[in-house]
Amino acid sequence: MLTAAVEGLADEALLKRVCSSVGVVVGQVYGRYGKSYILTKLNGYNHSAQFRHWVVLLDLDNDAACAPEVLPQWLPVPSRLMRLRVAVRELEAWLLADRERIAQFLGVAVAAIPADPDSVADPKRLMVQIARASRRRAIREDMVPSIGSGQQVGPAYTSRMIEFIQSVENGWRPDVAAGHSDSLRRCISAISNLAEQEFDPR
Amino acid sequence: MQLPTGRALRFTSIQVENWRNFGKIEVPLQRRTFIVGPNASGKSNFLDLLRFLHDIVSVGRGFELAVQSRGGVSGLRSLFARRYSDIHISVNIGVDEHPSVWQYELRFNQDNLQRPVIRGEKVVLDGKTLLDRPNESDNSDPEQLTQTYLQQVNVNKDYREIAEFFYAVRYLHIVPQLVREPDRSVGRKDDPYGGDFLEQIARTPEKTQTSRLKRIEDALRVAVPQLEALELQRDPVKGTPHLRGKYQHWRPQGAWQTEEQFSDGTLRLLGLLWATLDGTGPLLLEEPELSLHPEVIRYIPQMFARIQRRSGRQIIATTHSTELLREGVGMNEVVLLEPSQEGTSARTAGELAEVRELLEGGINIADIVMPRTRPVQAEQLSFFADE
Numbered sequence: 223m224l225t226a227a228v229e230g231l232a233d234e235a236l237l238k239r240v241c242s243s244v245g246v247v248v249g250q251v252y253g254r255y256g257k258s259y260i261l262t263k264l265n266g267y268n269h270s271a272q273f274r275h276w277v278v279l280l281d282l283d284n285d286a287a288c289a290p291e292v293l294p295q296w297l298p299v300p301s302r303l304m305r306l307r308v309a310v311r312e313l314e315a316w317l318l319a320d321r322e323r324i325a326q327f328l329g330v331a332v333a334a335i336p337a338d339p340d341s342v343a344d345p346k347r348l349m350v351q352i353a354r355a356s357r358r359r360a361i362r363e364d365m366v367p368s369i370g371s372g373q374q375v376g377p378a379y380t381s382r383m384i385e386f387i388q389s390v391e392n393g394w395r396p397d398v399a400a401g402h403s404d405s406l407r408r409c410i411s412a413i414s415n416l417a418e419q420e421f422d423p424r
Numbered sequence: 425m426q427l428p429t430g431r432a433l434r435f436t437s438i439q440v441e442n443w444r445n446f447g448k449i450e451v452p453l454q455r456r457t458f459i460v461g462p463n464a465s466g467k468s469n470f471l472d473l474l475r476f477l478h479d480i481v482s483v484g485r486g487f488e489l490a491v492q493s494r495g496g497v498s499g500l501r502s503l504f505a506r507r508y509s510d511i512h513i514s515v516n517i518g519v520d521e522h523p524s525v526w527q528y529e530l531r532f533n534q535d536n537l538q539r540p541v542i543r544g545e546k547v548v549l550d551g552k553t554l555l556d557r558p559n560e561s562d563n564s565d566p567e568q569l570t571q572t573y574l575q576q577v578n579v580n581k582d583y584r585e586i587a588e589f590f591y592a593v594r595y596l597h598i599v600p601q602l603v604r605e606p607d608r609s610v611g612r613k614d615d616p617y618g619g620d621f622l623e624q625i626a627r628t629p630e631k632t633q634t635s636r637l638k639r640i641e642d643a644l645r646v647a648v649p650q651l652e653a654l655e656l657q658r659d660p661v662k663g664t665p666h667l668r669g670k671y672q673h674w675r676p677q678g679a680w681q682t683e684e685q686f687s688d689g690t691l692r693l694l695g696l697l698w699a700t701l702d703g704t705g706p707l708l709l710e711e712p713e714l715s716l717h718p719e720v721i722r723y724i725p726q727m728f729a730r731i732q733r734r735s736g737r738q739i740i741a742t743t744h745s746t747e748l749l750r751e752g753v754g755m756n757e758v759v760l761l762e763p764s765q766e767g768t769s770a771r772t773a774g775e776l777a778e779v780r781e782l783l784e785g786g787i788n789i790a791d792i793v794m795p796r797t798r799p800v801q802a803e804q805l806s807f808f809a810d811e
Binding site for chain 2: 231254256360363364367368370371372373375376377378379380381
């Protein structure tokens with residue numbers, strides 16, 4: 223069982239899906255108020271990670287060119303049971319990495335999905351752009367922001383992403399996605415590796 | 425011109441003068457709209473405007489009763505208005521691509537006997553004026569100015585669509601205790617506070633009722649995971665309807681409870697879900713977040729969006745909840761009420777440059793808008809105990 227902190231509602235769904243794919247149970251999930259909220263709490267989470275298994279999932283966004291650059295700044299001395307994992311650059315990149323299924327879900331051709339999602343500069347924007355070209359009106363209306371909303375995403379974007387992550391039959395497959403995203407592959411192996419670490423109950 | 429069909433009409437903008445605490449406001453309304461503001465800034469008065477339009481189209485004394493039940497013209501007129509000013513309401517009704525299919529305008533005041541009288545009533549369809557009062561008929565018989573044309577079936581034929589649209593406006597503010605004790609509101613029909621909520625469910629044709637309760641049961645389980653089943657039952661002796669929920673329990677059969685034992689949050693969420701499925705006209709909600717867990721509240725706007733995509737139905741809700749605005753709510757979907765010396769003003773959040781800048785800077789709309797609704801001296805409340 224591991225304890226976790228994530229940036230948002232869709233991140234929580236994604237982490238749970240990843241963990242269940244490698245047989246790890248997720249206990250309490252903290253955060254869900256964005257990245258800066260987690261960064262201010264990181265020392266506290268790290269303290270707890272002396273005693274129990276912890277995963278913190280963050281987006282790299284455009285804070286640095288690559289994760290190794292920024293991790294020592296965010297958390298100089300991680301506890302033994304702390305795994306701070308970074309998505310390059312946002313969780314959408316990992317979702318796009320299951321090309322067939324995301325194309326099917328969005329109602330677009332597989333060719334519209336990039337082959338190397340880790341290299342996409344702004345995966346969320348790309349996700350919305352692809353949804354804009356969807357054959358399905360429902361996808362367009364839920365995921366694409368209306369003019370004047372000032373938002374990056376549509377009114378039911380989060381709900382749609384969660385639906386995609388959770389659907390067992392037609393949704394996201396972490397193992398397939400890991401084949402197209404190195405950062406996801408390393409995240410999954412870090413979680414499986416953590417699960418094998420000895421638990422040191424106080 | 426070909427008028428849009430297939431999508432439900434909605435209020436696209438509203439303009440008001442001298443209504444309760446509003447001096448003069450003009451504000452666009454989206455399909456999903458959240459009204460925010462400090463306590464007593466007029467959020468409920470804003471919703472009441474739209475309820476008023478629903479009330480005036482009731483056949484017979486609709487207009488007169490709608491005014492009288494609100495304390496007459498002097499009760500309705502804004503304190504900021506000059507003494508004899510008219511109350512003026514004007515709405516645009518349409519769809520996204522064509523926001524002004526219909527325009528309806530009503531101007532009224534009172535006569536020497538304090539009876540409400542119409543000073544002007546106007547209906548415009550796609551730019552063409554269909555009605556403009558006072559007309560000759562009103563001039564020859566001023567008594568006619570005690571009724572709107574909208575409420576009269578024999579004259580509203582050409583614009584009955586507006587009358588029907590107004591009539592379909594629905595207001596909901598479930599008070600859990602009234603659902604549990606329906607005796608308190610005996611005889612009320614379509615009580616927005618839930619007095620006849622169970623009767624409303626019971627009146628629904630059985631097939632529709634069963635399928636809706638099934639959907640609600642699934643959705644409710646998100647907030648109340650121990651809920652296993654939900655059904656409506658009639659008391660065999662008194663005939664009164666009761667909702668029963670089956671909860672997981674240490675007994676293998678589970679335990680049945682009726683609405684009397686449901687929690688406030690369960691009843692309010694149940695009422696909210698039922699209302700979204702029942703009817704197609706604009707739905708007005710008073711603080712839908714009440715009694716609900718913050719993590720449940722965050723999903724409500726997403727649920728609204730998906731309901732609206734299917735039905736096109738407009739949902740306008742007042743709120744004090746940061747959580748309700750956190751996931752994907754647009755700056756044009758938030759109406760900000762701000763009290764001032766000249767009455768409360770109403771603007772969409774998107775009209776404020778500061779809001780746009782902060783949103784561009786990546787700040788969540790909830791964290792931008794809610795601080796603006798905070799009372800200036802909220803901290804004074806903490807000093808209450810000491811003189």
